[in-house]
Amino acid sequence: MAPRTAAHSMSPTWHACLKWWSGARRRGLRAAYITLQTWRRTAIFSDPTNFTANWAGPNVCAYNGVYCAPHPADGAVLVVVGLDLNHADIAGFLPANLPAGLPDLALLHLNSNRFCGVLPGTFLHLRLLHELDISNNRFVGAFPAVVLALPSLKYLDLRFNDFEGPIPPALFDRPLDAIFLNSNRLTRISSNTLRACVRGGRRRPRRGNRRARAPPGEARGGQGGDAREAR
Numbered sequence: 001m002a003p004r005t006a007a008h009s010m011s012p013t014w015h016a017c018l019k020w021w022s023g024a025r026r027r028g029l030r031a032a033y034i035t036l037q038t039w040r041r042t043a044i045f046s047d048p049t050n051f052t053a054n055w056a057g058p059n060v061c062a063y064n065g066v067y068c069a070p071h072p073a074d075g076a077v078l079v080v081v082g083l084d085l086n087h088a089d090i091a092g093f094l095p096a097n098l099p100a101g102l103p104d105l106a107l108l109h110l111n112s113n114r115f116c117g118v119l120p121g122t123f124l125h126l127r128l129l130h131e132l133d134i135s136n137n138r139f140v141g142a143f144p145a146v147v148l149a150l151p152s153l154k155y156l157d158l159r160f161n162d163f164e165g166p167i168p169p170a171l172f173d174r175p176l177d178a179i180f181l182n183s184n185r186l187t188r189i190s191s192n193t194l195r196a197c198v199r200g201g202r203r204r205p206r207r208g209n210r211r212a213r214a215p216p217g218e219a220r221g222g223q224g225g226d227a228r229e230a231r
Helices: 012-042 121-125 145-149 169-173 191-199
Strands: 044-046 066-071 074-084 091-093 107-109 114-117 131-133 138-142 155-157 162-165 178-180
Touching (some): 012 074, 145 169
Parallel strands (some): 091 114, 114 138, 131 155, 138 162
Antiparallel strands (some): 066 074
């Protein structure tokens, strides 16, 4: 006679509950799986350290650099809340559909890679994004105004890229804890704007193009302050 296993001893009700729980958790990751696979196949051109080598299969929470947690509004649903690809030396770009598949991102760290192009306007849908570090890459274009529309953003690091043009004064109206903009082609903040920021009780902005020593450990994981010299 075969020994009774846990599966044999479970009631139909328990089986139904487990099936529901498993399905609920997978629902939060299905879109993330499709998005990450599409990104790897179509928008990552070089991965010399094989950082994304284990980006295979539906268990995206086991992928290098991918962090999952229960959804804040529904603990039964598991979602991707963080991407940390710091120092992976990956070449590629950020596809416009990335936020649609990862809408619950709270942390996006891409420090010290070779990502190029612009920051997509679709990033405005990342309503929970708290930290954005795209320093030491090859991003171009005007200051990415989409960051001004991110309601949860507290940490912004754009250093060591090729952004150019004026820095919008509205940036210093945002409730950010840290702003790093140096080593781009951005226009310096005028002295009048600086005085207006101080008079208005706003945080004193950092100068746009001055090289500065990166504060140690300002980003989680100790990666944010390691930006290399501009190319």
